[in-house]
Amino acid sequence: xxxRKNILxxxxxxxxxxxxxxxxxxxxxxxxxxxxxxxxxTLTAIGAxxxxxxxxxxxxxxxxxxFPNCDDVLTYIPGHVELERKSNGHAxxxxxxxxxxxxxxxxxxxxxxxxxKNMLDRALPFICENLVLVVDQNDIxxxxxxxxxxxxxxxxxxxxxxxxxxxxxxxxxxxxxxxHGPKTLTVLIQKxxxxxxxxx
Amino acid sequence: xxxxxTPLSHASLAESFNKDEQRVNWHDQTLWFIxxxxxxxxxxxxxxEQLREVASTIKSNVLANLHEYLTAFEKAAINNGAxxxxxxxxxxxxxxVLSIIQKHKASNIVKSKSMxxxxxxxxxFLAKNGVDVVDTDLGERIVQLANEPPSHIVLPCIHWKKExxxxxxxxxxxxxxxxADPQFLTGAARKHLRTKFLSSSVAITGVNFAVSETGEVVxxxxxxxxxxxxxxxxxxxxCMGIEKIIPxxxxxxxxxxxxxxxxxxxxxxxYSSHFKTPRKGQEMHIVLVDNGRSQRLASDDFxxxxxxxxxxxxxxxxxxxxxxxxxxYHTAVAGPIGSILSPGWDIKKYSDLPSASTLCGSCSNxxxxxxxxxxxxxxxxxxxTKKGNSPKQKTILMNIMNLILxxxxxxxxxxxxxxxxxxxxxxxVNNRINPWYKQREMPEPPPQSFTEWYKKNNNxxx
Numbered sequence: 001x002x003x004r005k006n007i008l009x010x011x012x013x014x015x016x017x018x019x020x021x022x023x024x025x026x027x028x029x030x031x032x033x034x035x036x037x038x039x040x041x042t043l044t045a046i047g048a049x050x051x052x053x054x055x056x057x058x059x060x061x062x063x064x065x066x067f068p069n070c071d072d073v074l075t076y077i078p079g080h081v082e083l084e085r086k087s088n089g090h091a092x093x094x095x096x097x098x099x100x101x102x103x104x105x106x107x108x109x110x111x112x113x114x115x116x117k118n119m120l121d122r123a124l125p126f127i128c129e130n131l132v133l134v135v136d137q138n139d140i141x142x143x144x145x146x147x148x149x150x151x152x153x154x155x156x157x158x159x160x161x162x163x164x165x166x167x168x169x170x171x172x173x174x175x176x177x178x179x180h181g182p183k184t185l186t187v188l189i190q191k192x193x194x195x196x197x198x199x200x
Numbered sequence: 201x202x203x204x205x206t207p208l209s210h211a212s213l214a215e216s217f218n219k220d221e222q223r224v225n226w227h228d229q230t231l232w233f234i235x236x237x238x239x240x241x242x243x244x245x246x247x248x249e250q251l252r253e254v255a256s257t258i259k260s261n262v263l264a265n266l267h268e269y270l271t272a273f274e275k276a277a278i279n280n281g282a283x284x285x286x287x288x289x290x291x292x293x294x295x296x297v298l299s300i301i302q303k304h305k306a307s308n309i310v311k312s313k314s315m316x317x318x319x320x321x322x323x324x325f326l327a328k329n330g331v332d333v334v335d336t337d338l339g340e341r342i343v344q345l346a347n348e349p350p351s352h353i354v355l356p357c358i359h360w361k362k363e364x365x366x367x368x369x370x371x372x373x374x375x376x377x378x379x380a381d382p383q384f385l386t387g388a389a390r391k392h393l394r395t396k397f398l399s400s401s402v403a404i405t406g407v408n409f410a411v412s413e414t415g416e417v418v419x420x421x422x423x424x425x426x427x428x429x430x431x432x433x434x435x436x437x438x439c440m441g442i443e444k445i446i447p448x449x450x451x452x453x454x455x456x457x458x459x460x461x462x463x464x465x466x467x468x469x470x471y472s473s474h475f476k477t478p479r480k481g482q483e484m485h486i487v488l489v490d491n492g493r494s495q496r497l498a499s500d501d502f503x504x505x506x507x508x509x510x511x512x513x514x515x516x517x518x519x520x521x522x523x524x525x526x527x528x529y530h531t532a533v534a535g536p537i538g539s540i541l542s543p544g545w546d547i548k549k550y551s552d553l554p555s556a557s558t559l560c561g562s563c564s565n566x567x568x569x570x571x572x573x574x575x576x577x578x579x580x581x582x583x584x585t586k587k588g589n590s591p592k593q594k595t596i597l598m599n600i601m602n603l604i605l606x607x608x609x610x611x612x613x614x615x616x617x618x619x620x621x622x623x624x625x626x627x628x629v630n631n632r633i634n635p636w637y638k639q640r641e642m643p644e645p646p647p648q649s650f651t652e653w654y655k656k657n658n659n660x661x662x
Contacts (some may be wrong), residue, residue: 004286007442007490012267014498020264021445023257027454030246037565042467080475089432090398109457122479123431126424126471144468148453157477163468166424170339170355172362173230174382179338180390180397181424181471 008074022040027145035107035140036189042110046164047177048185054079054189056134059099062188067130072096076120077134089123098128098182102162104150105135105187108143111163112187115156122158126166131182214524219535227359228522234355235516237465238566245457255454257572262445263497269412270409270488276415280477282484290320293489297322297404297437298329300485304435306331306402310393311366312419312426313337313407315353315510316439316489318532321406333404334396336425338389345372346574351526353533354463354512359525393425403429403460407440408509410486412574413448415477417486420459420469427473435483438475442488443506455509458568462511496544501579505540514563516571519527520556529553536563543584554580612651619645 004055014098032038040050053062056077075081080101086092100119102112112133116122125131141147149161166181177183219222242248262269276283287293293316301309309326311317311333323344326333335344339356343349345368350356357365366380375388405426409418417438419426430436446455452472460466478484496502515521526534531542531550539557544549554577557563563573584590590598604610621628622645626641629642636642648656 003288003292003490007286007488007494008267008270009499010490010494011270011442014267014494015498016264016500018264020257020260022261023451025254025257025454027250027254028249046466046470092526093398106468111468111472121431121620123428126428126431139521143453144457145450145453148450152449156437158473158479160427160471160473160477161468162459162471163466164470166422166470168343168386168423169464170337170340170357171365171382171385173233173358174362176383176386178390179386179423179425180336180393180428192383 003141019125023132029143029145032107036115036137036149037108038100039105039110039140040189042107043164043185043187045111047099047167047175048110048164048187050187050189052189052191053134059134059188063097063099063132066129066186067097070096073099074120074128075099076122076124076143077101078118083120089121089127092121092124092127095128097130097132098124099132099134100125102135102187103159103194104161105140106142106144106147106161107140109154109163111144111147111161113147113151113159113161115154115159117156119158125160125162126181128182130186131162131165132188134188134190141187208530209552210524210530211552213528213530214520216554217525217528218523224523224525227525230358231516231522234464235513238462238513238516239465241461241465241467245461251454251458252344252568252570255458255509255568256507258451258454259569261578263443263503264505266445266497269447270442273410273412273445274488276413277486279577280415280641281483282415282478282486285485285487287487287489287491290489291492292307293320293324293439293487293491294325296487297439298326298331300435300437301326301331301402304402305409306400306435308332308334308396308400308407309402309404310334310396310425311337311404311435312406312421312429313356313469314339314404314439315533316406316441317404318349318558320439320489320490321532322439331366334393334400336393336396336429337421337423338386341389341393342368345369349527349532351534352512352515353510353535358619359527371638380529382536392459396570397425397428397432400429401433402435402437404428404437404439405431405600407438407444407486409446410451411447411449411452412445414476416449416474418452418456418472420456422470424471427471431479434479434481435485436475437485437487437563439487439489442490443508459509459511462513462566462568466619483499501583502540502544502576504571505537505544505573505576507571508537508541509569510537511567511568515567517562517566519558519560519562524556529556536573536577537571540573540580543580546587547584551584551591554578554584559644612649614643615649619647 043050076083102114102115165177165185166179167176168179274377285296335341342357351359362380369375370377408420460469521535539553557577560575
């Protein structure tokens with residue numbers, strides 16, 4: 001407790017007394033005309049694969065086609081496919097494919113925001129060998145600023161942006177996909193809402 | 201190799217790094233390649249300069265109100281269920297971390313990248329106390345196995361060749377001798393480290409940003425090692441310098457757009473994780489470390505160095521860093537930013553670092569938070585001389601120069617003497633004792649001085 005007091009006292013004494021007001025900024029990025037196309041191009045550039053699906057029912061076809069003869073597939077999409085959480089993250093160490101739902105996606109950098117509510121277990125998006133994230137087309141935004149205008153008022157305990165498969169270039173700058181986390185990331189852009197509006 | 205009795209100097213360490221010219225060229229080109237990737241990424245953002253300006257302004261506001269932001273952060277973090285610790289210095293930080301580990305009777309722990317723990321020499325301290333700490337970032341694991349500190353804050357083993365890493369893994373991880381394929385070696389490290397992740401009950405991480413308003417900490421990695429460690433462990437210890445605070449979540453939009461583009465040219469790291477509330481049954485500790493930062497806050501000249509977000513852009517662009525290597529800086533944070541941070545920790549030990557620069561200003565130009573790095577390098581040189589920490593030889597020479605330059609008669613005499621010596625006995629200056637002669641030819645002496653020429657051509661009129 002003494003250290004806390006010493007540090008805070010010193011800071012109070014030493015911090016500059018000029019009036020540096022809190023930055024009230026508004027950044028105007030160039031608007032991206034085709035969000036889905038930009039998002040797909042960015043994802044491809046960072047080593048992810050992208051597909052479009054019309055409905056969540058297509059998930060099964062996708063899984064069978066993309067990961068044939070694979071038993072350890074786990075799908076958890078709240079409101080669609082529910083599952084019981086196992087006792088701890090270690091229990092998921094042999095999962096080959098995890099299919100989860102992203103909350104939000106950013107076109108400029110290919111990052112997908114996912115929070116603990118959609119992870120089943122917080123370790124799952126990292127310990128599985130292949131990660132599949134489903135993103136609603138309407139949840140794609142332009143830049144990180146747009147993403148944070150949603151995230152800043154969101155309730156979560158743990159949340160992360162995921163942009164591509166885990167990777168490293170620590171050995172002579174050679175890019176290797178699959179460092180400690182998933183070796184692949186597949187993003188499924190769900191266009192169901194679009195189809196609904198087409199029928200309207 | 202290194203003599204401990206003589207103080208380490210950047211110049212002598214750089215000299216030994218430069219013995220292998222091909223290797224220096226390779227090191228130089230590799231880092232320049234990363235600098236170019238940064239440029240390409242930055243140029244795709246038309247509002248890049250506005251982002252840098254806003255980021256710098258946000259940090260100015262943080263430094264001017266650090267007391268308020270820190271206490272608000274503490275309150276929010278405790279409310280989230282974290283335990284907040286305060287450490288005055290490296291020693292106290294290390295003791296706090298050890299006590300948490302001992303409380304949980306853990307002896308094997310994993311750690312993701314944290315320059316703060318490097319600054320505090322945590323690994324050595326934990327090892328001395330019987331704790332086996334494994335660095336899980338691939339580059340950090342490589343230098344850890346080699347018993348070396350990282351040579352770059354973002355690319356810890358940028359100075360290693362893949363063949364050498366192959367040999368290192370052969371010795372430590374039992375990979376086949378002679379295999380130097382990056383894909384294969386990364387796979388071997390993945391297997392080796394997966395067992396460590398699965399068996400560690402305590403995970404240490406660094407912190408990239410700490411949000412005052414919500415009490416959450418944000419950690420950025422490409423490998424996913426921070427998350428994998430934390431989510432499999434019972435205890436998460438996040439170690440951070442007190443300057444890592446930012447006011448609001450929305451400010452992350454600015455900093456995360458700048459950070460990785462500046463660091464590696466990627467649009468964002470693979471993972472940008474926001475740790476707010478620990479899992480049910482998990483403990484989360486946040487260690488706030490001062491270690492000289494609150495002192496620096498008082499200095500108008502050097503305060504801005506606290507804005508640093510540790511992207512490493514100034515390393516990659518620096519012509520001196522690229523050609524001298526990270527270890528020649530003999531400090532945890534090398535490169536231009538390390539050269540202005542380190543003298544603040546120990547002005548005697550690091551008095552050589554502000555001179556490890558050409559003052560070209562490239563570091564300041566790429567800095568995403570607009571730190572005036574090259575101005576601070578120059579100011580540190582003055583500070584070091586004022587405090588009597590410049591090398592003796594240099595001080596004596598400077599005093600002689602001062603004497604000569606302030607006495608016109610002496611100046612003219614010395615000039616004429618110098619021209620004669622260089623003309624008739626060049627070996628007096630063209631030798632290894634004269635540092636200017638190193639890698640340079642001395643100039644041809646002019647036949648006369650400017651004053652002599654002027655007198656002759658202007659008939660002696662002023």
